[in-house]
Amino acid sequence: MKRFLDRLLSAATPLLIQYKWYGMTGIAFVAAALLALGGAQLSARALENVVARETASALITEGLDWAEVETDGLLLRLSGEAPTEASRFNAISTANQIVSAERILDEITVKPATEIAAPDFSMEILRNGLDVQMVGLVPWEFDLSAFQARVEAVDAELSVENMLETAGYPEPFAWASATDFALSALASLNAAKISISPGRVNVVGLTGSEDERDRIRIELARERPRDVIAALDISAPRPAISPFTLRFVLDEDGARFDACAADTQDARSAILNSARAAGASGRLECIVGLGAPTPDWQDGVVAALDTIAQMGAGTVTFSDTDVTMVVPATVGSDVFDRRIGALEGRLPDAFSLDAVRLPPSDSQLAAVQDQAEFGARLLENGAVMLSGRLTDARTRDAVRSLAQANFGPDAVTMAARLDPDLPGGWPLKALLAVDVLSYLNTGTVRVVPDRVEISGVSGLTDASDQISRLLADKLGQRAVFALDVTYDEAFDPIAQLPTPARCKGWIDEIITDRKITFDPGSTSITGDAIGVLDEIAEVLRGCGRMSMEVAGHTDSQGRLETNMRLSQQRAEAVVAGLMARGALVSEFVAKGYGPEFPIADNATESGREDNRRIEFSLIGASLEAARAELAPEGNTPAEDAELQELPDESELAIPVSPGEDAALRPRTRPDRAE
Incomplete structure (x- = not known):
């Protein structure tokens, strides 16, 4: 508008000069023109404000408050970032109700669409003998045909039913490792449910015996890839016992079981309680198995054990429903007759009792x-x-x-x-x-x-x-x-198979007898320490891959920075020495602690000597396996692993010290020379 007025004045001035309108008439003419133009400008601006206000109000009413409105004469400019293309079209349509479409300038941008997240891939493999079913959702890039061929290669007689679906996304991290480990579990178990997700495999299986169960557990633990968390819940059926036998002895050497069998856990508890009441002590073993000749097995055994306890001596033997009780001559005949009569009344009908009191010896x-x-x-x-x-x-x-x-x-x-x-x-x-x-x-x-x-x-x-x-x-x-x-x-050949707990215990025995020592200020392994490292490497070669921390410790003499650096270098030297001797140390971590964790008094020479040491600790999956191995009976590793992820490895390290829990120190390793 200002430019228009300037052009108007430029055009009018020569005319005024030409016709010499320098009087009041010319001035009035110019003033009237200026007032008319100013009024027109104000009217136009008022109209623009009304249009902008009405359009903005209509957009807000429609929930389109992201849109920005500007006017330029008769034009209406819409701008802003619309969340979707539909929102953009809705804003233009709303503005079109105020002004005509040809007067709307569309400068709206649309927010880029976010990429759809990949689904949670999972697969379950169910095996029952020669029948295998595969169900779940797998990545498009996963070679499904090749995987099915690998499953069928486990056994030529397998019948594989493939019910897997695919989705067009790349393979997630550790998916291939998890499927490879699942195939190993499938090949080891004839009855199993194997659940696979990226980086995790849960195996629930059944074996024919406890020895087979222990062997498969150890083999799968060794084969587990480093980037896969595995939860193994492998069980064995109760053993079939025939004949169902129990033998209890009470003599001058004390009360004890020579053999014990129970048909349920409740029966086992009741039998062991009766044995303890009769004088048995220490750890008592009683097998829970199949083959009990009668549901009243518990009642019959408890009655017989109570009778032996009341007479103070004797032996009772159960073979299925045949019960034989032999009592020495030291038990009086009147006591024998009275107690046996009471026992005959207590025994369930299924049992047959043969009671004998030995005569005095000649x-x-x-x-x-x-x-x-x-x-x-x-x-x-x-x-x-x-x-x-x-x-x-x-x-x-x-x-x-x-x-x-x-x-x-x-x-x-x-x-x-x-x-x-x-x-x-x-x-x-x-x-x-x-x-x-x-x-x-x-x-x-x-x-x-x-x-x-x-x-x-x-x-x-x-x-x-x-x-x-x-x-x-x-x-x-x-x-x-x-x-x-x-x-x-x-x-016990099964008990002596290398496990993380046993391997750590064997290493502890070695470094308890002879320490890994270094010359003052040196990181070189020399002298007797070479032989110690040879023995540890021999143990590790038989144990396979494990996750361990090799910790270096120093005394408090010298500067802290120097001790920290020296302990780290010594720990690294031990790991390097073990690797040079053929030990699998890919999952070993070297950590220097300097004087931070003393185990003795640094004020004495002997204490400082004790504090200058190398320690081995289980970490990560190896520590989890050790805890599962040493867990009390009745707590399976899968019960804890199913709902919990592995914590950080630094939280799992077990420091080796004189106060360490004795439960993580298994029996002495067998003689390697033998």
Whole structure:
């Protein structure tokens, strides 16, 4: 408008000069023109404001407050960022109700559409024998055909039903690692449910035995990729026990089970409580299995144990529903009759009781019988010594042949002489002595006329149960035998498989006996420390991949910065030394702590020597596996792992110190030379 007025005045001035309108008439004409033009300008601006105000109000009413309105003469300019294309069109339509479409300038931009998030990919593989089903949603890039071919390659007889869906997104992190590990679990288990998600695999499976369950758990733990969290819930069915056997002894050596079986956990608790009431102490074992001959098993066993406790001595043997109770002559006949009568009233109808009170021994007969003996002894080196008396040459040959079949032809030494006047049943007891010896790793079986005595060490957790069942089956329910068999984990092949907890315990034993030492101010491993590092590397080579922290510690002498740097370099030197010796240290972390965690007094030389040390601690998945292995019975690793992610590795480190929890120190490792 200002430019228009300037042009008007420029055009009017020459005319005024030309016609010499310098009087009042010319001035009035110019003033009138200026007033008219000013009024027109004000009217135009008022109209623009009304249009802008009405348009803005209409947009706000429609919820389009993001739109900005400007006027330029007869034009209406719309600007701003619309959340969607539909919102932009709605703003233009609303403005069109105020002004015509040709007067609207559209300068609205549309907010870029956000990328749709990828779905949660997951897959479940269900296997029941030779039938396999796969369901879930997998990435488009995942080679589904190749994966199905790998599943079918597990067993040529597998029938695979593929119900997987795909979505057009790339594979998430650790998806390939998780599917590879799932295939390993599928190949190991005939009955399993395997749930797969990026970086995580949950395995619920069933095996045929506890040994197989333990083996598969250890194998899968070793094969787990580093970027995959695995939760393994692998169980084994209860063992089938036949005959269902229990044997309880109360004599001068105390109360104990030679064999114990229960059909339920409640029955097991009730039986063990009765045994403790009868005088048994320490850790009592009782197998929960299948094959109980009657639902009243618990009631019958508890009644018999209570009776033994009331008489103060005796042995009770259950073989299915046959119950045999043998009581020594020290129990009075009146007490025996009264207690046995009460027991017959308490026993459920399914049980058959045979109770015997032994007569007093004849001292002269005992002296003669003590001379008759046959012994079978298994030494630590595997040699078997057979000595004593046998009835005839045929029996001697049969005993030797059985021993050679069980232990090897070169391991058996026969030193038994012949005596045809031995008591009846002697050949059977001699053969049983050799059979019983095969349940032991070291020990002795002694046969005398009135009993069989077994003592030794076994790597079988249920050795006493099996031996009792064998003797009761072959010699009858009235057989008298004494069992003193100790379980030793060092002889248990399953218990001695390398696990993170055991491997750490073996390393702790090495560095407890001999420390990894360095020369003052040095990071070089020299002298005796080389031998220590060799032993640790030997353990680690057998343990496979583990996650561990190697921590370096110093005393408080010197500057803190120097000690921190020195401890870090020494820890790194240990890891490098182990790697040079063939140990798998890809998941090892070297950490220097300087003087931060002393275990002794830095004011003394001996204390400073103790503080200058190298420690090994489990971290990450290896620590989780160790905690699951050492968890109390009844708490499965999957119960904790199913709902919890692994915490930060720094929170899981186990410092090795004199006050460390003894539960993380397993038994001494087996002799590698053997």
